[in-house]
Structures are given as structure tokens and as C-alpha cells.
Amino acid sequence: MSDAKPIDPAGALxxxxxxxxxxxxxxxGCPWDVQQTMQSLTRYTLEEAYEAVDAIxxxxxxxxxxxxxxxxxxxxFYAQIGAEQKLFDFTAIANAISDKMVRRHPHVFARAMTDETKLAEQWEAIKATERQQQSGGKPAxxxxxxxxxxxxxxLMYAQKIQKKCARVGFxxxxxxxxxxxxxEEIDEIQAELAVKQINHAxxxxxIGDALFALVNVARHCQVDADAALRRASLKFSRRFGQVEALATARHGSLYGLELAELEALWQQVKADETKAS
Incomplete structure (x- = not known):
């Protein structure tokens, strides 16, 4: 196999x-790669997807x-395993998604003009037709x-099911x-915490109901709940790193400080960010 790098997408693929x-x-071949199955790869696929999101x-x-x-x-990797098992190959995967995208975008490829507000309904209608065809013509x-x-x-699951229900008016x-x-959900959490013997279930x-309701707020405000929480977590991580640096510089270590001392450092980091912006 040549080590030359192709200069076109087809050659690179x-x-x-x-x-x-x-x-x-x-x-x-590589013993580890040979041993893998579709099932064993799923955890790595999820990890790689999250690492791509992090880089973005x-x-x-x-x-x-x-x-x-x-x-x-x-x-x-999945395509190679599928080919070995005579299930599908990369060409079949690429053709399947290409066919699906053309089929689901008649307003682009068939010049079937539709109002922008109707695109979501059209998308769902086409998907429903696909499911019926896959079931042999019987109602899905x-x-x-x-x-x-x-x-x-x-978070993504909650937002998707809420969006589905919203499309039928619920x-x-x-x-x-x-x-x-x-x-209301926060009040119910407080009520559960107020009893002498907490029922953890x-x-x-x-808490789940409260989180679900917050996802609903995000959806109504056209905010992606997962992205919002990810950015909030990244912001917290960045600020806490600065707290740790200040604590180390002033006290030699983060450990052993009282909560009030840590909170003071936290407020200073926030104040410094405000000044810098």
C-alpha cells in the first residue's frame, strides 16, 4: 500500500x-482490531463523538x-465488520444516507416548494411514510x-420527546x-427534603421532574439544554481552576480551606472576569 496522501476525497476514503x-x-492484521465486534465498538463510538463535540x-x-x-x-470500522458478515459495506451506508437525504428534502432536490413553517411537518410525514414502507405497507x-x-x-432524550409531543399539540x-x-417541582423537592426520613426514590x-421541566423551559426559549449545561459546566471548570490557582498562590494548597475562604476566592474570580470583559 502506498504511503502517498491522496489529494481528493474519493482517494482519501x-x-x-x-x-x-x-x-x-x-x-x-492487528489482534485488537480483529477481535472487535459492533457491540464492543459502541463505547468507543460514544467517546469519539463526545471528543469531537468538545473540540468544536x-x-x-x-x-x-x-x-x-x-x-x-x-x-x-462498522462498515468493514458489516462487509465481513455480508450485511452491508461502506458503499451501502453512503448510498442509504444519500437516498434518505434526497427523499426527505423534496423542497431542495425535487423543487417541491413548501413554506418554511411546514418543513417540520413535511419531514415527519416523509418519515412516517418510510416507516410504513419498511413494515411492508402496513400502518406503522x-x-x-x-x-x-x-x-x-x-437531556437530549428529554428535549426530543418534548419536541415530538409539541408537534401534535401537546x-x-x-x-x-x-x-x-x-x-412547582422545586417546591416538591423541598417537601421531600423536609421530612425526617428522606425517601430517596x-x-x-x-429532581427528575424538575430537570425535565427545565429542559422544557430551554426548548421553549429555543436553547439546546445539553449545550447549555455543557457550557455552564465548562465555565464552572474554568473558574474553579482559577480558584485553585489563587488558593495555591496564597495558601500553598486548595485543601484545608474553609468554605467561606473558597467562596471569597470564587467571588474574586467572577469579579476579575467582569473587569476583564
Missing amino acids: ERLLTIMARLRSPDG ERNAPDDIKDELGDLLFQIV PAALLDSVPTGLPA DWPDFAPVLDKVR ALEAE
Whole structure:
């Protein structure tokens, strides 16, 4: 196999597919790669997807390129296993998604003009037709929410099922009653914490309800709940790193400080950020 780097997408993809086949070869391939199955790869696929998201959030082009490459390698890995098992190959995967995108975008490829507000309805109608065709022409038995994968991250799963329900009219008219619902759920959490012997299962349920309501607020405000929490977590991590640096500079260590001392450092970091902006 030539080490020359192709200069076109088709050549680069062919090089990657050839490398993958070599890695999976029982004759001189990599023992680890040969042992993998579709099931064993799923955890790595999730990790690579999150690492790609992290690189994008950090706006680091070189890292984005590398992480997207790792993610593409996962797809190629599944394609190679599928080909070995005579189930599908990379060509079948690429053609399947191309066919789906053309089919689901008649307003682009068939010049079937539609109002922008009707695009979501058109998308769902086409998906419903696809499900009916896949079931041999019989009405699709799946319930409305059955098409949402339960293995999604919790925030994303909540937002997707809420969005599905909203499309059939099961939704609050605006964000005001949703905020009321959040306050109601917070009150119920406080009620659970007020008892002498806390019922942890009930407490978990109330916290879950509150989180679900907050996701609903985010959706009504056209905010992606998962992205919002990710950015809040990154902000907290950055600020706490500065707290740790200040604590080390002033006291030699972060450990052993009282909460009031840590809070004072935290407020200073926030104040410094405000001045810098």
C-alpha cells in the first residue's frame, strides 16, 4: 500500500478503507482490531463523538479535524465488520444516507416548494411514510415516541420527546407556565427534603421532574439544554481552576480551606472576569 496522501476525497476514503481492511485481516492484521465486534465498538463510538463535540466547543480546528477523523474511523470500522458478515459495506451506508437525504428534502432536490413553517411537518410525514414502507405497507405500529432512541444522553432524550409531543399539540402555549412548573417541582423537592426520613426514590423522581421541566423551559426559549449545561459546566471548570490557582498562590494548597475562604476566592474570580470583559 502506498504511503502517498491522496489529494481528493474519493482517494482519501479509499486509502482509509484499505487501511481498515488491513487492520482487520486475520493474516497479519492487528489482534485488537480483529477481535472487535459492533457491540464492543459502541463505547468507543460514544467517546469519539463526545471528543469531537468538545473540540468544536473549544473552537480548536486541528483538534476538530483529528476528532472527526476518529469518528469517521468508527463508521469505517462498522462498515468493514458489516462487509465481513455480508450485511452491508461502506458503499451501502453512503448510498442509504444519500437516498434518505434526497427523499426527505423534496423542497431542495425535487423543487417541491413548501413554506418554511411546514418543513417540520413535511419531514415527519416523509418519515412516517418510510416507516410504513419498511413494515411492508402496513400502518406503522410504533407509537409517537418509539422512534426516539432511549439510549440518547438524558437531556437530549428529554428535549426530543418534548419536541415530538409539541408537534401534535401537546405543549404549553409559551414559557410562562413552564416556569411555573419548574417552581412547582422545586417546591416538591423541598417537601421531600423536609421530612425526617428522606425517601430517596421519591426525591430522585422529584429532581427528575424538575430537570425535565427545565429542559422544557430551554426548548421553549429555543436553547439546546445539553449545550447549555455543557457550557455552564465548562465555565464552572474554568473558574474553579482559577480558584485553585489563587488558593495555591496564597495558601500553598486548595485543601484545608474553609468554605467561606473558597467562596471569597470564587467571588474574586467572577469579579476579575467582569473587569476583564
